[in-house]
Amino acid sequence: MRILVTGGAGFLGSHLSERLLAQGHQVFCLDNFMTGDASNVEHLLIQSNFHMIEHDVTAPFDLEVEGIFNLACPASPIWYQQDPVNTTKVSVLGAINMLDLAHRNNARILQASTSEVYGDPKVSPQSEEYWGHVNPIGIRSCYDEGKRAAESLFMDYRRKYQVDIRIARIFNTYGPRMSPNDGRVVSNFICQALENEPITIYGDGSQVRSFCYVDDLIEGLIKLFFAKDINVPVNIGNPEPFTIYQLAEKIIRDTNSGSQIVHRELPEDDPITREPDIRRAQDLLSWTPKIPLEIGLKNTIEYFRSGLNNPLPSLPR
Ligand code: NAD
Numbered sequence: 001m002r003i004l005v006t007g008g009a010g011f012l013g014s015h016l017s018e019r020l021l022a023q024g025h026q027v028f029c030l031d032n033f034m035t036g037d038a039s040n041v042e043h044l045l046i047q048s049n050f051h052m053i054e055h056d057v058t059a060p061f062d063l064e065v066e067g068i069f070n071l072a073c074p075a076s077p078i079w080y081q082q083d084p085v086n087t088t089k090v091s092v093l094g095a096i097n098m099l100d101l102a103h104r105n106n107a108r109i110l111q112a113s114t115s116e117v118y119g120d121p122k123v124s125p126q127s128e129e130y131w132g133h134v135n136p137i138g139i140r141s142c143y144d145e146g147k148r149a150a151e152s153l154f155m156d157y158r159r160k161y162q163v164d165i166r167i168a169r170i171f172n173t174y175g176p177r178m179s180p181n182d183g184r185v186v187s188n189f190i191c192q193a194l195e196n197e198p199i200t201i202y203g204d205g206s207q208v209r210s211f212c213y214v215d216d217l218i219e220g221l222i223k224l225f226f227a228k229d230i231n232v233p234v235n236i237g238n239p240e241p242f243t244i245y246q247l248a249e250k251i252i253r254d255t256n257s258g259s260q261i262v263h264r265e266l267p268e269d270d271p272i273t274r275e276p277d278i279r280r281a282q283d284l285l286s287w288t289p290k291i292p293l294e295i296g297l298k299n300t301i302e303y304f305r306s307g308l309n310n311p312l313p314s315l316p317r
């Protein structure tokens with residue numbers, strides 16, 4: 001298939017492009033390099049089936065395609081909050097432009113949605129039936145509401161124009177090619193531990209997240225995309241919960257680090273708990289994550305130790 005991956009030079013997009021190429025597809029990787037880096041896909045450029053396109057999804061785009069994975073969007077809180085108006089535009093205009101492209105081409109399109117559509121959930125674990133608890137005017141709302149609006153657009157393009165849509169609600173994912181300074185917890189803690197710098201826990205560290213290794217996540221996205229007629233949102237994530245404090249202790253142990261834990265202020269609206277109910281993915285896709293945190297963290301620590309990673313430019317102030 002001729003497949004477009006928007007945000008293809010990012011953390012998830014680069015792994016996805018790699019996997020699709022390995023399956024024999026022709027991959028068109030579209031990115032404006034806001035939080036991604038060309039070096040993430042440099043090794044793919046020698047493959048004749050791989051094409052890199054520099055473009056911003058907020059502008060209309062045309063290409064002959066049979067499938068689209070729409071991943072373009074800054075994903076880490078510090079980056080999506082840095083220019084919140086842009087985040088809303090990328091989520092909403094990006095979705096409209098890519099849905100129009102899918103419609104014109106009669107192509108299938110998958111949206112990289114997020115557990116953030118559940119906001120700071122009052123129900124745990126979160127199943128797809130839960131409508132969420134989102135602050136619509138808070139500092140996270142550009143991303144949460146942007147992604148919710150995108151889901152709504154996807155459903156409406158299906159109802160009104162019969163576009164063949166997929167919606168993956170992705171929960172916290174980690175692994176090689178995370179950017180060392182994009183501010184997410186796994187990359188922050190590993191980089192701090194490897195430098196023997198203080199590990200910065202926001203709040204008391206009792207907040208809960210469940211961490212999915214990137215290979216499992218990509219497998220889930222591909223299964224969802226190629227499955228027939230699944231036009232409802234599907235949670236893709238690892239259901240094993242950990243507190244942020246437990247994660248810090250694990251990383252200190254696994255890296256043999258001399259780092260001390262320090263506490264910093266908990267950001268506004270930081271969700272207290274996030275845990276996916278993955279029964280729908282298990283039932284419909286026969287998908288279940290296989291890689292435990294111990295193994296995934298080892299691979300990720302190795303990646304950061306190797307020094308191959310590319311820091312993003314400093315956040316504009
Ligand atoms: P990432 O920041 O590494 O990748 C996002 C990519 O999109 C980057 O390459 C960036 O340059 C590109 N991009 C941003 N704005 C763009 C624009 N206007 N036009 C074209 N490209 C643009 O983040 P990621 O972790 O790989 O996330 C990929 C997608 O998955 C995002 O949509 C994110 O919301 C979603 N997601 C990720 C996670 C996670 O834990 N990694 C969790 C939930 C949802």
Ligand code: UDP
Binds near residue numbers: 200203207267271
């Ligand atoms: N966090 C932390 N220290 C850090 C970075 C993040 O304690 O250096 C916390 C953050 O407050 C949140 C959790 O770790 O409770 C996960 O943060 P991340 O930004 O990775 O993703 P989120 O789940 O907030 O989207």
